[in-house]
Amino acid sequence: MAKKKAESGTTDDLCTEHHHHGKTAKILLLAETEAQRMGEFFAVLSDPTRLRLMSLLAGDECCVCDLAERLDMTESAISHQLRSLRAGRLVSYRKEGRQVFYRLHDHHVLELYQTVREHLAE
Amino acid sequence: MAKKKAESGTTDDLCTEHHHHGKTAKILLLAETEAQRMGEFFAVLSDPTRLRLMSLLAGDECCVCDLAERLDMTESAISHQLRSLRAGRLVSYRKEGRQVFYRLHDHHVLELYQTVREHLAE
DNA sequence: CAAATATCTGAGCGTATGTTCATATATTCA
DNA sequence: TGAATATATGAACATACGCTCAGATATTTG
Numbered sequence A, B: 001m002a003k004k005k006a007e008s009g010t011t012d013d014l015c016t017e018h019h020h021h022g023k024t025a026k027i028l029l030l031a032e033t034e035a036q037r038m039g040e041f042f043a044v045l046s047d048p049t050r051l052r053l054m055s056l057l058a059g060d061e062c063c064v065c066d067l068a069e070r071l072d073m074t075e076s077a078i079s080h081q082l083r084s085l086r087a088g089r090l091v092s093y094r095k096e097g098r099q100v101f102y103r104l105h106d107h108h109v110l111e112l113y114q115t116v117r118e119h120l121a122e
Numbered sequence C: 001c002a003a004a005t006a007t008c009t010g011a012g013c014g015t016a017t018g019t020t021c022a023t024a025t026a027t028t029c030a
Numbered sequence D: 001t002g003a004a005t006a007t008a009t010g011a012a013c014a015t016a017c018g019c020t021c022a023g024a025t026a027t028t029t030g
Helices: A014-019 A032-044 A048-057 A064-071 A075-087 A107-121 B014-019 B032-044 B048-057 B064-071 B075-087 B107-121
Strands: A091-096 A099-104 B091-096 B099-104
Touching (some): A032 A075, A032 B107, A048 A064, A048 A099, A048 A107, A064 A075, A107 B107, B032 B075, B048 B075, B064 B075, B064 B099
Antiparallel strands (some): A091 A099, B091 B099
């Protein structure tokens, strides 16, 4: 059954009781807004093209046209993806003449990338 | 410019040369198939509902109807999402009578979840 | 067995997303 | 200044995805 919600009054049962005594607690239901933010973060990492870009930038900074050549994709597509990576604060950039050199934002990002890559390599 | 591809023959230049001497190396262009797999992994983590489910399971195992009640969503929606989490090997489950109790697959998953959550809490 | 409970599943709908294409902006160079 | 280079951007299109709804299993209970 289960129409949509019943809300029988007892909101706390079974899985919730250990929140009262603070022991294994502090692992609480993620708030909607926080879940949203966290989801957006992972969403940036959920695209193969963006991950490949990050794998290139993990080595050294690189300009857009080189990235495009390496991935054999149009510079437009790459530019769009770098925009997402920028918005997600996963990369930084520096302008030099007409070129723009991108790099991973910080070591935090590199570590996350490598951790997951190794995790999946099993 | 940039039509689509030029492939001037030199596939390795600039960012790639430090792969020869193994030092900062081992950071190579992610292959398409590997990028795909890695992307799918992050994609599972990119949905707010799935993250909230994981936040509940981080505390203790829980059955579907309780999860649905806690998130105030239909059991159908939750079941669909648990299916994704199962496919991504992020959760395991155990059947007991007509109930199915889900839990995080391993500590690896919990650590990743907590690491990112803290990272975004800054 | 029939009714109730717990979960799963497929189709369908609305929305989000990645790429292409055309174009805009900015910088270098002749 | 005008042509060429490097990057960014918006519209459009095709695909992917989350939720709902209806219904299918499966298990317990009367």
